[in-house]
Amino acid sequence: MNGLYVLANILFISLISYRGRKQQTVPFLKVIFWPALVFKLICGLLVGYLYQHYLLGGDTFVYQQQAEILSRYASQDPSNYLSFLLTGEYQSVYLYDVMKYREYSNSFFMVLVLHFLNFETGYNYYLNAVYFSLFSFYGCWQLTVTITKVFPATKVAAALAFLFFPSVVFWSSGVLKESILVGSSTLLLAVVLQFVYQPGNQKVVLRSIALLVAAFFCFKIRFYFAVAYFPLLAGFALVELAARRWHLPRQKKLYFYLVALLVLGIGASFLHEAINLDYFFRELINSYQTSKLATTRKAFIDLPHLQPTFASLIQYAPKAIGSAIFRPFLGEINSVEYWLAGFENLLVLLLAVISLLSFWKHKSNLPITLVVSLLIYILLLAGLIGFSTANLGSVSRYKVAFMPFLLYLLLQTGANQKILTRLENWVNDLLSNKAK
Incomplete structure (x- = not known):
């Protein structure tokens, strides 16, 4: 059977x-x-x-x-x-x-x-x-x-x-x-x-x-992720539709977009009873401490004095976000799976550097509202994962929630897009020659 x-x-x-x-x-x-x-x-x-x-x-x-x-x-x-x-x-x-x-x-x-x-x-x-x-x-x-x-x-x-x-x-x-x-x-x-x-x-x-x-x-x-994602997508969609109908200039479009995010973000906070800052901060810290205690590796996301307050979260935000995106580093942990993760993270870091150095020279193919929406989503999720998970092995898995969106933004930005365009043209020429 x-x-x-x-x-x-x-x-x-x-x-x-x-x-x-x-x-x-x-x-x-x-x-x-x-x-x-x-x-x-x-x-x-x-x-x-x-x-x-x-x-x-x-x-x-x-x-x-x-x-x-x-x-x-x-x-x-x-x-x-x-x-x-x-x-x-x-x-x-x-x-x-x-x-x-x-x-x-x-x-x-x-x-x-x-x-x-x-x-x-x-x-x-x-x-x-x-x-x-x-x-x-x-x-x-x-x-x-x-x-x-x-x-x-x-x-x-x-x-x-x-x-x-x-x-x-x-x-x-x-x-x-x-x-x-x-x-x-x-x-x-x-x-x-x-x-x-x-x-x-x-x-x-x-x-x-x-x-x-x-x-x-x-x-x-993942309702916490959804609470971040929904208003960002809704704000992007509403502003782009409004801009098309009323021919809004770029400056006004960005203004309406920020207002829409504020209103929709407040509305999203009522989606679940667990969206309470005090409760959320406590759960975040408890999750981090539990993950840290269960971590046997020497390398982990170390936030030694993390407290359930805005000031503490802001202080550690760069480290939490950076660790969630770019760690484990190449060679940070000596095992096959972490070496593979390190190679990928090194590639992501190189793509990010190239994007930052060249984005102003090349006009983006995406609307600014979509870019900003995805960037905010990526940073929020990276922060949530970095603050709640000390174990780098778990981080490598959890970050797939935002990693494809980050890769897409990086690959279509600046010199990265030019490299991909040349690669695509080369492949097309190769296929055309084989067809002949």
């Missing part, structure tokens, strides 16, 4: 993948579709293999075990199972006792998603990993497609950032929260760009559904 589940799912995945490739009309997208998809799915399987054989299972297999309990409970006690799904209340003492993550909303959300997938995959962890990877790929692919059509000069930067950068692809694949986060956040940006730059009534319903699903998943998996 398990073999039938595997064959049926492989057939289904192959069909939807073939359809996705067939829908592409842009030659660039046709060329990169299969390499990007295969790379993503392989990474999803490798994540599971890594956790199963080298990291003692980790949370990813605990999610699967919990999901199996809930899936089997559906057939054992259908009425209480449906009542639980509809109300969220535990009618069964057994279910209450065995549900490990009932007090952790985003972890329990992972269990809920997995338990639904179990009905289709026959409780196969690696098939579930493939579907998680597909969701992440779908969001990144839709964003790359949208950028290719809306900002075509930056399509190579988008492809490299969202589809091919190794750590981004790896840590946003498989049964991880980051798979849902990256998939939903990229899909959300893609739909917002479509509404702003590709207006039309033909796909309004589908786009609206995609927007709601992406926002829901983003909120459920």
Whole structure:
């Protein structure tokens, strides 16, 4: 029976993948579709293999075990199972006792998603990993497609950032929260760009559904990130639409953008009862201290006198943000995985330096409101991760939440974009010569 589940799912995945490739009309997208998809799915399987054989299972297999309990409970006690799904209340003492993550909303959300997938995959962890990877790929692919059509000069930067950068692809694949986060956040940006730059009534319903699903998943998996992301995207969209309708000059557009961010940011603070500064600061410090105590490596993010106050957070902000983006440094920790992370971080640092030194010489291909929105989002997330996580290994995984957006901005800025353009022209010439 398990073999039938595997064959049926492989057939289904192959069909939807073939359809996705067939829908592409842009030659660039046709060329990169299969390499990007295969790379993503392989990474999803490798994540599971890594956790199963080298990291003692980790949370990813605990999610699967919990999901199996809930899936089997559906057939054992259908009425209480449906009542639980509809109300969220535990009618069964057994279910209450065995549900490990009932007090952790985003972890329990992972269990809920997995338990639904179990009905289709026959409780196969690696098939579930493939579907998680597909969701992440779908969001990144839709964003790359949208950028290719809306900002075509930056399509190579988008492809490299969202589809091919190794750590981004790896840590946003498989049964991880980051798979849902990256998939939903990229899909959300893609739909917002479509509404702003590709207006039309033909796909309004589908786009609206995609927007709601992406926002829901983003909120459920990392609501603090969502609270930062939503007003930034909304501010960008509202100002760009208003600027187009009323022909606002650049200075006024930026003024309205800042006002919109202030209003939307205040509104976002009411999205959840946990958005309370005192509570938030305490939780941030507690998370950092817990992470620091659990860190066995000598190298970690050291914030020795961090306190739950504005003054303390501002004092340590440069170190927290810089560490989240650029560490571990090359050779900082002597192990294979950290050397690989160090090489990537060195590349990111070089891209950042080149961008800073050359951005004023080359006009950006992106609207300033989008650049500012993504920069604020990147800095906020880097700060949150740097302040809450001392362990550099965890940081390497968690930062995929913002890293593809940062890479995209860096690769399309200044001399980096010129280098990519020359590379693209060289590849096009090479392909043309081979075609002849």
